[in-house]
Amino acid sequence: MPSLQHIRRRIASVKNTQKITKAMKLVSASKLRRAQERILTARPYAKKMAEMLGALGARTNREYHPLLQKRKVKRIEVMVMTSDRGLCGGFNTNILRRAMESLREIKEKTPDLTVNVVGRKGRDFFKRRGFNIRKEWTGISDRVQYEHASQIGKELVESFLSGTFDELYMVYGEFRSAIQTRIVTEKLFPIGDFQQEEIENEGSFMYEPDEEEVLEILLPRHVEIQIFRGLLESAASEQGSRMMAMDSATRNAKDVIYKLTLVYNKTRQAAITKELMDIVGGSEALK
Numbered sequence: 001m002p003s004l005q006h007i008r009r010r011i012a013s014v015k016n017t018q019k020i021t022k023a024m025k026l027v028s029a030s031k032l033r034r035a036q037e038r039i040l041t042a043r044p045y046a047k048k049m050a051e052m053l054g055a056l057g058a059r060t061n062r063e064y065h066p067l068l069q070k071r072k073v074k075r076i077e078v079m080v081m082t083s084d085r086g087l088c089g090g091f092n093t094n095i096l097r098r099a100m101e102s103l104r105e106i107k108e109k110t111p112d113l114t115v116n117v118v119g120r121k122g123r124d125f126f127k128r129r130g131f132n133i134r135k136e137w138t139g140i141s142d143r144v145q146y147e148h149a150s151q152i153g154k155e156l157v158e159s160f161l162s163g164t165f166d167e168l169y170m171v172y173g174e175f176r177s178a179i180q181t182r183i184v185t186e187k188l189f190p191i192g193d194f195q196q197e198e199i200e201n202e203g204s205f206m207y208e209p210d211e212e213e214v215l216e217i218l219l220p221r222h223v224e225i226q227i228f229r230g231l232l233e234s235a236a237s238e239q240g241s242r243m244m245a246m247d248s249a250t251r252n253a254k255d256v257i258y259k260l261t262l263v264y265n266k267t268r269q270a271a272i273t274k275e276l277m278d279i280v281g282g283s284e285a286l287k
Contacts, residue, residue: 004271007264011257018253024087025246028239032178035236038144039175039229046229053191053222056215065212066161067191067219075112077134077165078103079156079188081172081234082122083141088238089245091173091181092121098183099171106169114165118152118231134164144235149228156227157220160189172230173237179244181237188226191219 080099082092099122107113114134117123123136135155140148159165168189173181 002263002267004264004267007260007267011260011264014253014256014260018250018257021246021249021253025243025250028243028246032236032239032243035232035239036175039232039236042225042229042232046225049218049222049225053215053218056211056218065215065219067157067189067223070190071166073110073166075114075163075165076106076110077114077116077168078106079116079118079168079170080122080126081170081230082117082119082125083234083238084120084138085141086121087245088242089248091238091241092119092125094181094183095171095173096122096125098185102169102171102185116156116168118234140231141235141238144228144231146224146228149224149231153220153224153227156189157223165189170227170230172234174233175236175240178240181241184233186226186230188223191222 078099080095082095086092103113103115114132115126116135117126117133118137119141120138123133123138126133137148137152156168160168166189167187170184170186170188172184172186174184176182
């Protein structure tokens with residue numbers, strides 16, 4: 001049977017852990033509110049950008065711009081967005097599980113496969129498994145800025161144009177709520193198909209200077225916007241998962257404290273009863 005001192009130390013230790021997890025929950029809740037506001041603001045812009053490019057791209061010959069051109073697939077890359085820190089429940093685990101499923105499917109198309117990683121957790125995961133990581137970006141998830149997406153987008157556009165890869169897929173967690181994250185695998189390069197029927201009822205437009213020049217400017221910007229949206233979705237999902245994980249840890253700590261307190265009281269009562277029995281036994285022996 002453990003000593004009373006040992007149980008008291010365990011209770012004090014769990015209480016300290018409970019204070020930490022409760023504080024982390026409050027911090028994550030605050031960060032989640034800001035991240036949620038940002039992603040709800042960015043989504044309509046990213047969606048409208050895709051719709052506008054859909055209307056413009058359907059009127060333009062896909063062979064005109066290299067970002068639209070479909071190539072014979074020889075080299076494929078997958079960009080996986082994870083967090084830099086842990087303690088966020090199954091957030092990273094679910095993303096990496098989906099990424100591995102996507103990688104197995106892609107390997108059936110071509111064995112020439114490389115990985116780009118956003119976040120330390122993903123980087124460490126793929127390095128331990130011997131994957132070829134071409135590019136890695138860390139230290140972003142806690143302070144996502146458009147400059148990060150612009151830097152990543154420019155590097156990927158240059159790599160695609162230079163023939164480093166023929167297709168690129170992006171795997172990230174799409175924020176739905178604090179308790180729900182949908183893992184998405186999205187094709188980023190070449191930029192998606194635009195169907196003519198999508199614009200049949202839109203009428204005609206006049207472009208200045210012309211459709212081709214507008215497309216030249218908007219396509220790289222579209223890539224940056226979609227990456228920025230993915231980073232914001234991932235950041236919001238991370239904070240939501242961390243808040244729920246810390247809330248669960250706080251409640252579990254409360255249960256552990258309750259059980260340890262019961263054990264402490266029973267042990268203390270047993271010790272008192274034993275001492276009383278020793279006193280009674282001693283007094284009887286003196287008679």
